[in-house]
Amino acid sequence: MVTDEIVLDVKNLTVDISTPRGTLHVVRDISLQVKRGETLCIVGESGCGKSITSLSLMGLLPKTATRSSHVFEFLGEDLSRASKSRINDLRGNRMAMIFQEPMTALNPAYTIGDQLTEHYRHHLKASAQDARLRAVELLEKVGIASAAERLGQYPHQLSGGLRQRVMIAMALMCGPELLIADEPSTALDVTIQAQILRLLADLQEELGIAMVLITHDLGVVARIADRVAVMYAGQIVEEGTAEAIFAAPQHPYTRGLISCIPIPGKTVPGGKLGTIPGVVPSLIGEMKGCAFQDRCEYAQARCSETIPLHQTSQGQQWRCIMNETHQSGAAQ
Amino acid sequence: MKKNTALYVGCGLLLFIVFCAIFAPLISPHDPYVQDLTNRTVPPFWYEKGSWVHPLGTDQLGRDYLSRLIYGARISLLIGLSVAVISGLIGTTMGMLAGYFGGRIDMIVSFMVTTRLSLPVILVALATVALVGGSLWVVIMVLGLLKWDRFAVVMRSATQQVRSMEYVSAAQSAGASTLRIMLTEVLPNVLPHLIVIATLEAASAILLEAALSFLGLGVQPPLPSWGLMISEAKSYMFFSFWLIAIPGTALALLIFSINLAGDGLHQLLTPGERA
Amino acid sequence: MTALIETKDLQRTFLVSAGLFKPRQTLHAVNGVDLSVQRKDVLGIVGESGCGKSTLARMLLGLTPPSRGSVLIDGQDISKIDRRDLARRVQPIFQDPYSSLNPRRTISSIVSFPLDVLGVGTKSERRKKAIEMLDRVGLPARYADNTPGQLSGGQRQRVAIARALVINPEIVICDEPTSALDVSVQAQILNLLLDLRKEFNLTYVFISHNLAVVEHIATQVAVMYLGRVVELTQTAELFKHPRHPYTQALLASVLTPEPGLGIPDMGLGLSFPDPLHPPSGCSFHPRCQQRRPECSVEHPHLLRDAQGDVACHLYPTKK
Numbered sequence: 001m002v003t004d005e006i007v008l009d010v011k012n013l014t015v016d017i018s019t020p021r022g023t024l025h026v027v028r029d030i031s032l033q034v035k036r037g038e039t040l041c042i043v044g045e046s047g048c049g050k051s052i053t054s055l056s057l058m059g060l061l062p063k064t065a066t067r068s069s070h071v072f073e074f075l076g077e078d079l080s081r082a083s084k085s086r087i088n089d090l091r092g093n094r095m096a097m098i099f100q101e102p103m104t105a106l107n108p109a110y111t112i113g114d115q116l117t118e119h120y121r122h123h124l125k126a127s128a129q130d131a132r133l134r135a136v137e138l139l140e141k142v143g144i145a146s147a148a149e150r151l152g153q154y155p156h157q158l159s160g161g162l163r164q165r166v167m168i169a170m171a172l173m174c175g176p177e178l179l180i181a182d183e184p185s186t187a188l189d190v191t192i193q194a195q196i197l198r199l200l201a202d203l204q205e206e207l208g209i210a211m212v213l214i215t216h217d218l219g220v221v222a223r224i225a226d227r228v229a230v231m232y233a234g235q236i237v238e239e240g241t242a243e244a245i246f247a248a249p250q251h252p253y254t255r256g257l258i259s260c261i262p263i264p265g266k267t268v269p270g271g272k273l274g275t276i277p278g279v280v281p282s283l284i285g286e287m288k289g290c291a292f293q294d295r296c297e298y299a300q301a302r303c304s305e306t307i308p309l310h311q312t313s314q315g316q317q318w319r320c321i322m323n324e325t326h327q328s329g330a331a332q
Numbered sequence: 333m334k335k336n337t338a339l340y341v342g343c344g345l346l347l348f349i350v351f352c353a354i355f356a357p358l359i360s361p362h363d364p365y366v367q368d369l370t371n372r373t374v375p376p377f378w379y380e381k382g383s384w385v386h387p388l389g390t391d392q393l394g395r396d397y398l399s400r401l402i403y404g405a406r407i408s409l410l411i412g413l414s415v416a417v418i419s420g421l422i423g424t425t426m427g428m429l430a431g432y433f434g435g436r437i438d439m440i441v442s443f444m445v446t447t448r449l450s451l452p453v454i455l456v457a458l459a460t461v462a463l464v465g466g467s468l469w470v471v472i473m474v475l476g477l478l479k480w481d482r483f484a485v486v487m488r489s490a491t492q493q494v495r496s497m498e499y500v501s502a503a504q505s506a507g508a509s510t511l512r513i514m515l516t517e518v519l520p521n522v523l524p525h526l527i528v529i530a531t532l533e534a535a536s537a538i539l540l541e542a543a544l545s546f547l548g549l550g551v552q553p554p555l556p557s558w559g560l561m562i563s564e565a566k567s568y569m570f571f572s573f574w575l576i577a578i579p580g581t582a583l584a585l586l587i588f589s590i591n592l593a594g595d596g597l598h599q600l601l602t603p604g605e606r607a
Numbered sequence: 608m609t610a611l612i613e614t615k616d617l618q619r620t621f622l623v624s625a626g627l628f629k630p631r632q633t634l635h636a637v638n639g640v641d642l643s644v645q646r647k648d649v650l651g652i653v654g655e656s657g658c659g660k661s662t663l664a665r666m667l668l669g670l671t672p673p674s675r676g677s678v679l680i681d682g683q684d685i686s687k688i689d690r691r692d693l694a695r696r697v698q699p700i701f702q703d704p705y706s707s708l709n710p711r712r713t714i715s716s717i718v719s720f721p722l723d724v725l726g727v728g729t730k731s732e733r734r735k736k737a738i739e740m741l742d743r744v745g746l747p748a749r750y751a752d753n754t755p756g757q758l759s760g761g762q763r764q765r766v767a768i769a770r771a772l773v774i775n776p777e778i779v780i781c782d783e784p785t786s787a788l789d790v791s792v793q794a795q796i797l798n799l800l801l802d803l804r805k806e807f808n809l810t811y812v813f814i815s816h817n818l819a820v821v822e823h824i825a826t827q828v829a830v831m832y833l834g835r836v837v838e839l840t841q842t843a844e845l846f847k848h849p850r851h852p853y854t855q856a857l858l859a860s861v862l863t864p865e866p867g868l869g870i871p872d873m874g875l876g877l878s879f880p881d882p883l884h885p886p887s888g889c890s891f892h893p894r895c896q897q898r899r900p901e902c903s904v905e906h907p908h909l910l911r912d913a914q915g916d917v918a919c920h921l922y923p924t925k926k
Contacts, residue, residue, distance in 0.1 A: 219862035262823035507694030
């Protein structure tokens with residue numbers, strides 16, 4: 001159930017990373033908003049900046065990165081100028097993150113119980129007893145049987161799918177209002193992947209959390225997202241509800257991406273899949289206009305200037321010289 | 333590109349020492365073996381009593397110290413190079429075979445490494461010298477036949493890593509023989525590790541020779557091994573400090589330059605990793 | 608007509624150490640697989656981790672010898688084929704574009720390597736052929752003297768394809784060739800593989816965990832679970848009428864980019880099989896929604912009929 005309360009509000013987020021070869025403009029002026037109970041999926045291919053976006057939301061950027069934004073609010077609180085200790089208070093507590101590799105995200109030297117209770121005890125000043133009870137409660141919530149026994153186990157004793165469930169339980173321990181999941185099911189087998197995603201969807205429904213899910217898999221996006229943001233070369237090129245984006249994708253990159261995917265029963269077996277020619281442009285140095293123009297079949301000279309933002313009445317937005325009727329006329 | 337200062341400084345210094353060693357007869361002011369008992373323990377030129385006739389002074393037998401130092405570089409470099417080559421060949425072969433084939437061969441090699449590690453190098457040298465007498469070649473053989481263990485261990489794990497790469501499987505599928513794969517696919521990719529270990533072992537061999545010669549178990553007088561020079565200067569430590577300081581400094585500089593060069597070479601040889 | 612590539616009761620076991628003081632345990636990575644691929648077919652092999660598909664791929668390439676059973680290339684036992692002859696007939700394309708190319712070789716030397724090994728032509732002829740092949744897979748000649756580190760994942764995979772095809776093999780074993788690639792690059796590589804198949808009359812064995820991709824490229828599909836083939840049939844048939852409960856679960860978990868369909872619940876439960884201690888009887892029975900009493904006791908026999916192969920107690924073989 002998507003409510004109207006805005007949990008995360010970000011406007012004009014930019015992240016630059018300084019490298020020996022120059023400044024890498026990894027995230028370029030993106031804006032997003034997530035409401036309570038809503039799932040926003042950020043989808044894009046490798047190098048589009050989606051993972052850095054998630055890290056910057058959690059304040060986990062590397063030292064060489066600089067972040068700037070006009071607005072960066074979490075439940076109305078301005079985080080752009082928040083102190084390190086304030087971010088630490090929020091992180092793991094009111095904002096939680098799940099990572100891609102369950103093998104490496106859990107510390108092999110500590111038991112599941114230790115890792116589950118660690119942040120709960122720190123943030124909420126709970127006793128060991130209370131923390132254990134909460135841990136068992138959450139392990140059961142994520143579908144792990146014999147939860148009490150599991151507390152004493154080590155990560156290597158669990159399969160990938162179970163580890164991912166433990167990660168989800170860990171993220172939920174302190175009752176966060178925002179959950180950021182970076183490719184939570186990519187490293188898992190296909191049948192387990194569906195289970196984990198279903199679990200996340202059910203939990204969100206039950207607990208009313210706002211969720212940001214990063215993925216490269218359009219299938220995952222279609223099935224779990226309320227809203228979708230398509231990223232390319234550090235920019236959000238299109239945004240809208242899942243239905244709208246898949247029914248009528250507007251941006252040439254989105255359309256190209258969707259046409260690439262074989263769908264059993266829909267695409268002709270053995271036929272040609274749609275492709276996007278060319279490669280992702282370098283993120284170093286200034287980019288004029290649209291980052292996609294070198295690979296776009298509709299590119300014109302105007303694409304090197306400021307690109308207008310189009311919007312439909314249902315809230316679908318995209319940055320392109322072409323409007324809804326695919327005319328590259330004057331901007332609305 | 334980050335400047336590879338290690339490579340430049342290390343190789344530069346090392347090349348300088350090698351140059352001196354090669355052209356020793358041309359650049360030494362005197363014969364290192366000629367004694368002049370009237371001119372014993374003359375200090376180097378920066379002392380009041382010193383002069384440019386003997387720029388680094390003379391030792392307790394009146395031999396020119398600079399000449400002995402330069403000829404001594406030959407001995408150290410010869411030791412370093414030959415021990416690195418001998419032990420390198422032995423250890424690398426064993427390590428690569430163990431890493432590539434695994435199984436029984438790996439077990440045998442591991443057993444040999446463990447056995448070797450239980451032998452203390454100094455005691456073996458002692459025993460050998462007692463049996464055969466000390467000399468430059470005895471030192472080279474003893475060290476060469478003992479110091480292959482690190483090569484074996486490191487090459488084994490490096491080979492195992494490369495073995496698991498899909499390009500090795502692809503080479504097998506192309507019909508390449510095992511020998512060909514080892515030489516053209518595996519060896520170039522474990523070379524950086526080999527270089528680093530070779531430089532470490534060369535440096536270590538040089539120090540060991542100095543220690544053995546110091547103990548009288550290595551090179552015999554009148555050869556100008558730096559270790560021997562330090563040993564001979566023991567009794568003059570408080571009066572003619574330079575007799576120990578000069579070969580000691582030379583030794584330190586040589587080891588430093590070898591390690592630095594090894595570092596630099598490793599940096600050079602490691603191909604750019606994927607982003 | 609003799610199948611081009613065939614396996615008969617193929618098995619492969621490994622001895623795995625289970626801990627410091629425990630005795631070594633037997634892992635049945637491939638546990639009795641019968642396959643048959645006709646010339647110019649594409650056999651898709653699907654399965655999740657632990658099903659044995661990678662071990663199977665290595666046995667088809669002759670890289671790992673079977674513990675029991677045999678692999679036959681055009682009727683000939685693979686162990687009796689000379690290493691070089693085998694190379695002329697079967698070539699691989701591996702999954703990881705970052706580990707399938709020797710970082711110290713140039714692109715043209717990587718692609719001409721199979722020609723070098725087989726001693727085909729002179730050095731300059733081999734280089735010319737390599738560059739032709741690179742062009743055919745969409746990599747311009749200017750990349751010939753680069754090293755792999757300078758290429759992207761998709762470009763590297765093209766190099767791997769060029770290397771596999773430069774000696775004109777009959778069979779290409781593709782072990783998850785697009786799994787490590789971005790979606791748009793995957794589409795390019797799949798289109799390329801399909802084109803090359805037509806042009807060079809190739810036969811593929813295409814291993815993948817991605818069912819949508821397999822449906823697109825394969826003519827018949829084998830579904831593997833814990834070392835066994837549980838179902839084998841023509842592609843269209845498998846996707847329309849999957850018989851084995853595991854196949855049905857696998858198909859249901861394919862998340863196509865079609866919004867509004869939600870995420871299915873296949874009721875597979877949490878237990879994930881341990882290949883070292885497989886369940887008794889049918890190895891899928893702990894997770895099967897349609898299990899019966901005999902499923903935990905007896906291993907199902909393979910039923911072969913007009914529709915294909917299936918090993919399940921729901922489809923008993925006639926006594």
